[in-house]
Amino acid sequence: MDVTTVALYMRLSREDETVIKNDFNVEKGMVKDESNSISNQRKLLLGFLKRKQEFADSSTVQYVDDGYSGTGFERPAFMEMMDGVKKGKIQCIIVKDFSRFGRDYIELGDYIEHIFPFMQVRFIAVNDGYDSAEYRGKTPDIDVPFRNLAYSLYSQDISDKIKSSLAVRRKKGMYVGSIPLYGYQRDGEGFLTPDEETKGIVQRIYREYLSGKGLAELARELNGEGIPSPKQHKINKGILHGEKEESFEGKTYFWLPTTLRQILRNETYTGVLLSGNYKSGPLGSGKRVLVPEEERVRIEDAHPAIIDKDTFREVQEKMHTKKRGEEKQFLLKGLVRCGECGRFMVKDKRLFRCGYQKFTEHRNVESIPEAELEGIVWKAVDIQLRQLEEKEAVFQREKELCEERCKKLLPEIKMKRIQAEKKREEIKQLYHQYRQGKMGKAEYLARKKWEGNLVEEMEAELAGLEAEEEGLRKGMGEIDADSASIVDWLGSRGDRRKLLQSLIERIDVYVGKVVEIKWKFRDRLLI
Known part of the structure; x- marks a missing residue:
């Protein structure tokens, strides 16, 4: 070879x-x-x-x-x-x-x-x-x-x-994860021990949150002071390999409220070892299986605590209370996005602002008052609802026309099928006449070709009629579905939030308070 x-x-x-x-x-x-x-x-x-x-x-x-x-x-x-x-x-x-x-x-x-x-x-x-x-x-x-x-x-x-x-x-209380969580390092025996360089940051996060400081404000402070985020800290120390992360403002250090929330909810900081939440699936499958809570490992006082249990409990109670307060759903919740970066805009008091605007220098899109945005949205919704009412009447007329056409098609289809079958039988009789010597070969072939062409024409007409009937029935099904959607939308007028969630896919806010609404309508429902 x-x-x-x-x-x-x-x-x-x-x-x-x-x-x-x-x-x-x-x-x-x-x-x-x-x-x-x-x-x-x-x-x-x-x-x-x-x-x-x-x-x-x-x-x-x-x-x-x-x-x-x-x-x-x-x-x-x-x-x-x-x-x-x-x-x-x-x-x-x-x-x-x-x-x-x-x-x-x-x-x-x-x-x-x-x-x-x-x-x-x-x-x-x-x-x-x-x-x-x-x-x-x-x-x-x-x-x-x-x-x-x-x-x-x-x-x-x-x-x-x-x-x-x-x-x-x-x-035994040993940490088996690949990388210790922020605030800790692993000693030579495999146990977690406080990281003197970062444990103070963790304690500051808990302390300032309890003092009333919000997560976005705290994230902005940490970024402003140039304190490396947990991931950036690991990259800097060579614990985690990868390129340095940069925000869209070109900053290396980037804290997020979600990062702070994860730290505030992690009971490991109280000295408790929590592990075994997942286990590997069958060998070679690459899958992870969720382990029932009663089978997971929980070891008290497995390592030195950075946060005492009373402080941790107080933080959890405050976060739970705040979450219950946030459950009061406002009308546009989950719909408003920044038109520049695509991230959700959050409601801060009576204003909508980009979720990243508050703790970075991202100020491309100015805040827009909630009342002003709701006014723009409701004006557009009212227009759509009026046109949907008109569309519903159009759909009903379209369905009536489809039903009338179907009623005319069914007899035509039945007649074409009978005629085509009769012609096919006549072609069979021609062959018998030829075999019995009642006509010559040339006459048989000529008449067979003629009658065969007629059958093909009938079958083509029949296929066209059947396709038209199938299209009409499919169209009537779509009309019924669209009408049901319109009835559902119009019936939601009493529940304003449900109405907005069913009609609107997203609301994008651009520079200059330019608002673009993307609707959930199908193509044939677009007004």
Whole structure:
């Protein structure tokens, strides 16, 4: 086989990383299972290529999936490599062993025995001593499928052990999340301990909220002081990898009221460890399953508290009281948006303002008084309701015309069907007359063609009539649905909020108090 491009595929899953970390030997300064690291896989594969003279003139391309499980094949580098295979750019794939390619032994076997042979791609697993070129035209040794099965069982075993280990750590009060929450850091044993750099910010948030300061005002203060938001703090410390976040004003530090609300509602700050809300679904499914509340882990005094329980309880009571007060729904709730950024506008006293305007410098859209906006909206609604009343009368007349036309169509359709069937029977009789010698072949063929053309014309007319009837009935169904909607809308006049919610999709407010209303009407209802 003339190999032109060789793909070196390497993979390291989170499970393998966990094995490496858990087997670390501090005294010897060694880690077990180091051969699974990406760097060692690369070294092994490149060494293999160097020893094989047949690959001397081949070009190589490397594909790496770092941190992806082998139980599934939805991996970015793997899919990119297979795309190259499909396009004929790759003629050979080399991996350290079968498990690096995948741990699902059924799908792995399908690749080895069907897909790669069909695509004429050579597959080599170095440590397993497998080379598909040696099995061309025959079935691989029985050792191959059994080894694949062993890898699959091994993957399940690792998954079970990790779950068991995490459950034990949770019950001991250890934090098993990937990143500690804002205000804490993880010590060498895995327990949460206060982060001296950020715990004061958390305490300030609780203190100022209880003093009466609103979340938007507090968010604006934190942003103005240049205090990194929780996510930005983690990026700055290298705990979280990623690009620095910037707001639409070009700021690096960006607090939101939702961020503050999450901090104020998190009981972990009182020393309680809450975990196990979700569990992983079947191996390789990638799904998370919600755990019943009685089965979740709750450990009191698992770590030092940043917020005392009385303060936390007082905050929850205040938030609950405020939420109940906010439940008084105003007419335009959930409908008004900033026309510039698309975010919801909030009602602040008797004004609507962009939700981001209050705690950033976003002031493209000025505030609009609630009474003024309601006046604009109700004027438009009144116009729509009057026109909908007129539309309802039009719909009723349209339905009457459709019903009248249907009544005329049904006899026509029935007559056309009878005529077409009669013509088809006449064509059959022509054949019998020809077979009995009552007419010659030329006359038979000519009359058959003539009568056949007449049947086709009748069937075309019949199809047209049936299509017209079906269209009329469909139209009447739409008229009934539209009429029902109009009746429902007109009947909601007594409940003004229900009327607005049923008629209006959104209200956009632009610079200069320009208001645009988007209605929920279907196309045929647009006024």
